[in-house]
Amino acid sequence: MVGNKQLIAGHISQRYDAELKGIIEQVLRMGYLASAQVEKALQAFIQVDIDLAQQVIAEDQAINRMELQIDEQCIEILARRQPAASDLRAVVAVMKAIKDLERIGDQAKRIARAAMKLAENETRLTIHHNEFELIGQHVVTMLQHTLSAFQELDAEKAYGAALEDKAIDQDYEAILRQNMTYMMEDPRNISRVVEMTWVARAIERIGDHARNVCEYTIYLVKGRDVRHQADDQLEAIAKSPR
Amino acid sequence: MVGNKQLIAGHISQRYDAELKGIIEQVLRMGYLASAQVEKALQAFIQVDIDLAQQVIAEDQAINRMELQIDEQCIEILARRQPAASDLRAVVAVMKAIKDLERIGDQAKRIARAAMKLAENETRLTIHHNEFELIGQHVVTMLQHTLSAFQELDAEKAYGAALEDKAIDQDYEAILRQNMTYMMEDPRNISRVVEMTWVARAIERIGDHARNVCEYTIYLVKGRDVRHQADDQLEAIAKSPR
Numbered sequence: 001m002v003g004n005k006q007l008i009a010g011h012i013s014q015r016y017d018a019e020l021k022g023i024i025e026q027v028l029r030m031g032y033l034a035s036a037q038v039e040k041a042l043q044a045f046i047q048v049d050i051d052l053a054q055q056v057i058a059e060d061q062a063i064n065r066m067e068l069q070i071d072e073q074c075i076e077i078l079a080r081r082q083p084a085a086s087d088l089r090a091v092v093a094v095m096k097a098i099k100d101l102e103r104i105g106d107q108a109k110r111i112a113r114a115a116m117k118l119a120e121n122e123t124r125l126t127i128h129h130n131e132f133e134l135i136g137q138h139v140v141t142m143l144q145h146t147l148s149a150f151q152e153l154d155a156e157k158a159y160g161a162a163l164e165d166k167a168i169d170q171d172y173e174a175i176l177r178q179n180m181t182y183m184m185e186d187p188r189n190i191s192r193v194v195e196m197t198w199v200a201r202a203i204e205r206i207g208d209h210a211r212n213v214c215e216y217t218i219y220l221v222k223g224r225d226v227r228h229q230a231d232d233q234l235e236a237i238a239k240s241p242r
Numbered sequence: 243m244v245g246n247k248q249l250i251a252g253h254i255s256q257r258y259d260a261e262l263k264g265i266i267e268q269v270l271r272m273g274y275l276a277s278a279q280v281e282k283a284l285q286a287f288i289q290v291d292i293d294l295a296q297q298v299i300a301e302d303q304a305i306n307r308m309e310l311q312i313d314e315q316c317i318e319i320l321a322r323r324q325p326a327a328s329d330l331r332a333v334v335a336v337m338k339a340i341k342d343l344e345r346i347g348d349q350a351k352r353i354a355r356a357a358m359k360l361a362e363n364e365t366r367l368t369i370h371h372n373e374f375e376l377i378g379q380h381v382v383t384m385l386q387h388t389l390s391a392f393q394e395l396d397a398e399k400a401y402g403a404a405l406e407d408k409a410i411d412q413d414y415e416a417i418l419r420q421n422m423t424y425m426m427e428d429p430r431n432i433s434r435v436v437e438m439t440w441v442a443r444a445i446e447r448i449g450d451h452a453r454n455v456c457e458y459t460i461y462l463v464k465g466r467d468v469r470h471q472a473d474d475q476l477e478a479i480a481k482s483p484r
Contacts, residue, residue, distance in 0.1 A: 064470045072467070075334055082324035092317055095334075099341065180436065184429050191422060197436075225314070228306045 019081070020090055023073055027094055027101070028151055030066040031213075034101045035143040037063065037108035038206060042136040045115040045199055046129055053119070056112035063105035067098045086223070093220035097150070100209040100216075104143070107202040107209075114199045121192060131178065132199070135171035139203050139210070142168065146210045146217075155221040159238035162214035163231065168207035175200040261323070262332055265315055269336055269343070270393055272308040273455075276343045277385040279305065279350035280448060284378040287357040287441055288371055295361070298354035305347035309340045328465070335462035339392070342451040342458075346385070349444040349451075356441045363434060373420065374441070377413035381445050381452070384410065388452045388459075397463040401480035404456035405473065410449035417442040 037056055044053035074095045077083060083091055145161035148154075179193045179200070215226050215234075224237045279298055286294035316337045319325060325333055387403035390396075421435045421442070457468050457476075466479045 068467055068469065075330065078320060078334075079326050079330055084321050088317065088321055092320075092337075095337070096341070099338070180433060183425065183432050187426050187429050190425050190432075194422065194439075225310055227310065228303075 019077060020087065023070060023077070023094055024090070024150075026066065026070050026073075027098060028147060030063060030070065030098060030101050031143075031147045031150070033059075033066070034063055034104040034108065035140065035147065037105055038111075038143060039136075039140050041108040041111035041115065042132070042140070042203075045111050045118070046132055046136070048115065048119045050116055050119050053112040053115040057109055057116075060105050060109040063102055067102040070098050071095060086220075089220055089223060093216040097213045097216045100212045104206050104209045107206050110202045111199050114195045114202075117195055118192060131171065131175050132196075135168060135175065135200065135203050138164065138168050138171060139206050142207060142210050146213050149214060150217045153217070153221050155218045155238040158214040158217035158221075159235055162211045162218075162234065165207040165211045168204060172200050172204040261319060262329065265312060265319070265336055266332070266392075268308065268312050268315075269340060270389060272305060272312065272340060272343050273385075273389045273392065275301075275308070276305055276346040276350065277382065277389065279347055280353075280385060281378075281382050283350040283353035283357065284374070284382070284445075287353050287360070288374055288378070290357065290361050292358055292361050295354040295357040299351055299358075302347050302351040305344055309344040312340050313337060328462075331462055331465060335458040339455045339458045342454045346448050346451045349448050352444045353441050356437045356444075359437050360434060373413065373417050374438075377410060377417065377442065377445050380406065380410050380413060381448050384449060384452050388455050391456060392459045395459070395463050397460045397480040400456040400459035400463075401477055404453045404460075404476065407449040407453040410446060414442050414446040414449075 037059060040052055041056045043049065044056060074091050077091055078088075081087075142161055142164040145157065145164065149158035149161050176197065179197050182189050182193050212227075218224070218226050218234070218238050222237055222240060226234050226237055229237075279301060282294055283298045285291065286298060316333050319333055320330075323329075384403055384406040387399065387406065391400035391403050418439065421439050424431050425435050454469075460466070460468050460476070460480050464479055464482060468476050468479055471479075
């Protein structure tokens with residue numbers, strides 16, 4: 001699954017190579033599952049597909065289990081192998097990243113639940129769908145770039161993916177403003193529009209979690225903690241030689 | 243500050259005692275700061291106090307810095323001391339707990355921002371304040387119990403604090419239902435009520451993060467990962483002898 005044999009060699013010493021690569025593969029599998037959950041949840045929401053929404057809700061358990069398993073393996077490596085330097089950084093980055101991936105899964109479940117609630121209403125507001133398709137495309141693309149940056153241990157790519165969060169924030173603000181108008185125009189829309197606002201919010205949160213994963217990727221590769229930093233500093237670190 | 247000399251001795255071996263206790267004290271300081279931020283943000287929101295809201299927003303940086311500092315020290319301990327067993331668990335629990343404390347700080351900032359937005363409107367809905375005072379009391383009390391369970395490394399107390407999240411969830415659901423009614427009654431309320439809904443949501447999230455900290459406390463003390471478990475299992479683990 002992971003085609004980063006050469007790339008990884010520069011960052012992770014030979015000694016724990018197999019073990020750490022195994023864990024990184026599992027993180028990727030977890031990430032792709034979370035990303036698929038987001039895609040399915042958005043589809044269930046836009047097409048008001050109850051079966052698909054139920055699938056997403058049921059599947060969330062699998063992501064939770066993966067988080068616990070990977071976490072346990074990381075703690076075991078810390079205890080048994082006592083890794084140092086870049087190996088230690090890889091383990092720490094993984095432990096942090098899986099928390100965000102698990103929360104991406106939670107948000108997908110939240111979107112699926114909103115889809116089910118909306119399905120309870122016989123009518124639906126089709127006017128919103130274009131905007132949700134747009135923000136949905138943005139977030140799914142960002143997740144793909146985030147995971148491929150992690151897979152290739154590419155800090156510059158991770159920086160690029162982190163920036164994609166801005167477009168999602170803008171889409172989100174636009175949806176909020178739009179929703180406010182819909183509610184004011186016709187109070188009968190309120191309960192449905194409130195539900196749609198939660199969905200927009202869940203997507204916006206997924207963007208934030210993806211950005212976190214990008215920051216942990218930069219940390220893993222560059223050895224510098226880039227949380228709570230401005231974008232230009234993030235860029236300088238991501239593009240710095242090591 | 244920490245009065246848990248004897249309690250801690252049972253869980254953390256002598257070797258890293260001072261170092262680990264120093265870190266736990268910092269986590270507590272960070273936790274009490276986050277908790278104070280929540281209290282101030284709620285006060286700013288209820289009393290529409292712009293100065294206080296601005297204070298909360300400015301102070302959030304301090305919590306972010308504490309997170310990075312504690313995290314760095316934990317990684318240093320992992321690299322230099324290569325802790326095992328309960329020491330390793332303490333470090334891992336701390337690294338996870340500070341993420342939740344940082345997010346509690348973020349939510350306080352969010353509440354403060356909503357307080358500032360509401361202050362821009364000359365009129366205000368006083369009808370909501372009783373409910374917000376109630377949920378506010380619940381969340382502040384839960385934070386106090388959560389931090390004192392962590393301070394005393396008391397798994398049973400942590401379990402008790404974790405359960406307090408339920409009352410907050412109920413308060414939150416009640417506010418959501420109420421808000422929906424206010425909006426339908428008079429569409430001119432909508433933009434203000436939407437802001438209040440975000441505040442309620444932020445408080446609900448703070449309860450979730452506090453519960454996470456309780457779960458990490460139980461993990462630290464009992465050595466069992468209790469995430470994604472039902473309450474009765476949580477209880478059994480928290481009350482088990484070791």
